[in-house]
Amino acid sequence: MMQQDQLKSKPQAIKGSRLWLFALLFFLLLVVVGLNLSYGSVKIPLGDILKVLTGQEGVKESWAYIIQNYRLPKIATAILAGIALSASGLQMQTMFRNPLADPFILGINSGASLGVALAIMGASLAGGLFVPALNAAGGLGLILAASIGAGLVMGLILLVGKRVNNPTSLLILGLMFGHATSALVSLLIYFSAPEKVKAYNIWSYGAFSGVTWEQLHLFFPVILVALGILFFLPKGLNGLLLGEDYAKTMGLNVDRLRLLILLSASILSGTVTAFCGPIGFIGVAVPHIARNIFKTSNHKLLIPAVILIGAVVAVTADLIAQLPGSQFVLPINVITSLFGAPFVLWIVLKRKRGAASFNV
């Protein structure tokens, strides 16, 4: 009942007091992007950074290169990945009405991991495939391998999603697929040379800095299309949150809705995993942060909210991972979990209503 009231009150809320929250978040995004651009392993004065950005001459050549070809694509990747994972996580949490759901709950990243593991370590079985695999499709080999893996799982999920009318079956499918793939990956690791195992491990740490401008030409449009699907779904997601029966009484085609959600969420998370490796935590944490800041479960608000917050969180995590001032760098997953877990814990404990938005 409470939620129905909440939903009904939303239209006014959007126009009203929450607008400034969006403005604040956008400003915050600009700040962390600015910080990420100016602080890195290499110390570059702010004046020189501005010169590069405005296309002026007279900056040390390697610095200009670092800004143009390293920091800018890295920030763009972080923003896109943060948005995609958060949006995907929100959809999964709503569809399964489970606060613990994340973008990878359907086994999308297990598929991607298996694809990459086969590309890197399958060489031990098939005889020197690794470099050819990397070389395939003009340096997109690993991305291709991950996409194929994620795509196969996605196809399987959509197929099952069409047949079953119970989301729990999908959850179990994802879980089982995760177990099966991790067993296969373990088997590959067991029979592989240490340096290949290390290459796979590094991939599994996740990173935004491995994505180049050329790869962004592919990354960006795919994310955009999948996000585009999401923008047609807020009404349906709101309906699902109240239960499938309720959604049906609202006149929603629940089966079609579920397929669209699966499609959008799988493309979003699968693409990020393909380009950046499995990035944990953002997808599960950001929707919670959004619900708490905006104190709503209305997806008309939540979708833009997770998009902004996701971008802020990802760029901030990357900023910390670069260990500004030192020449070393930490894996992004370490940062998201290490800093993110206590933060979300604090938010959840602070919130009085607990997981009310899930009807639990």
Next chain:
Amino acid sequence: MKKILTFLVTLVILLLPACNTLSVLPDAPQAVTYPVTNPTQSDSAEELPITDPEEEQVSIDYAKNFTLDYKDGYKLLTVSVPWMGATESMVYALVPEGFDSTIDLEGVTVIQTPIDSIVSLSSTYLPFLEQIGELESLVAVDTADYIYNEEVRHWASSGMIAQVGSGPSVDVEKMIELNPDLIMTSATGMAEYDTHPVLEQAGLPVVINSDYLEQDPLGRAEWGKFIAAFFEKEAQADQLFDEMVQRYEAAKALTSTITDKANVFINTPYEGTWYMAGSESYAAILLRDAGAHYLWDDLEGTSAWPVDFEAVVDRAKEAEFWVNVGFANSLSDLTAIDSRTADFKAFQEGKVYNNNARVSDMGGTDYYESGVANPDVVLLDLIKIFYPELAGEHEFFYYQQLGE
């Protein structure tokens, strides 16, 4: 009732290990002890006696992780650092056939020499066996997949020698059947990865070789004497080693007067992170001895550090040479790993070299195999890269220049 039962079960579980050690001890190989004086206490008095006066005493000059001591009628090999962070050393008493005294050193594994058969669980032991003409003593390897030596690969594929794997799931049954005089392996100190505990439990003669921890190339090559000692051929290994050291020092001397050193960086980026070897590592020492300036010689220690891509751009974009580039066989392999590698000066000028000129179909790289025994050849390869005019007639052996 339930509580009492639980208590009893817990008690039994707690007591079991104690019983185990008691019952297992007499069978363990360490327990074969002979009464002889402790070496550390009697060092001052014991300079003189060796059984065979004609036998040369071989000294260990470069390796830091093992010692060879000649005792009264037997030899003591001590691996002081059997794995990284090890607190205790491994001691092996090499007793010749017909040795009739007894040794009562606690925790000493006794091996009867000369051995006739050996199981090698690392490809780095193979070149040393070959050097002293004992490759045919090989009865099993861990896996032939990552071995470069063609002969050994042929033996393995034709079933003349066994492949037994490694780690806790090593094929113990096969080893018992083979009954080798010696099994040589490396160890990590972590039971879930190590091979030697299960072998020792089965009463098999295991020796731990920690050559890979040795960072000085000459020190690593000196482990040839360690292996040879079990065949009683350390004098032969010593002579070969001395000759190699002379060649190494002569090559090193070629670049000693160079003041304008070539700038070089190593490895490849991976997902935006670049692993750079510490300045005390094997690779860094070779670069230094080749007269090059390794751009990350400020990194401490022997392990690799994760360096940010942009830090590498800042320091190495204009560097002249780029070596040891992982899996890459060509420049296009590098751009496949990261297209931004093409913007480095070394790439654009084609001065990228990798140590994988000799690789088997499955990926066994000879640089990591026979290169361990022949650091002088590795060094000359590097000198030829940086200062071709100094390398004379030397032809590339382990290294190759990457083409398109």
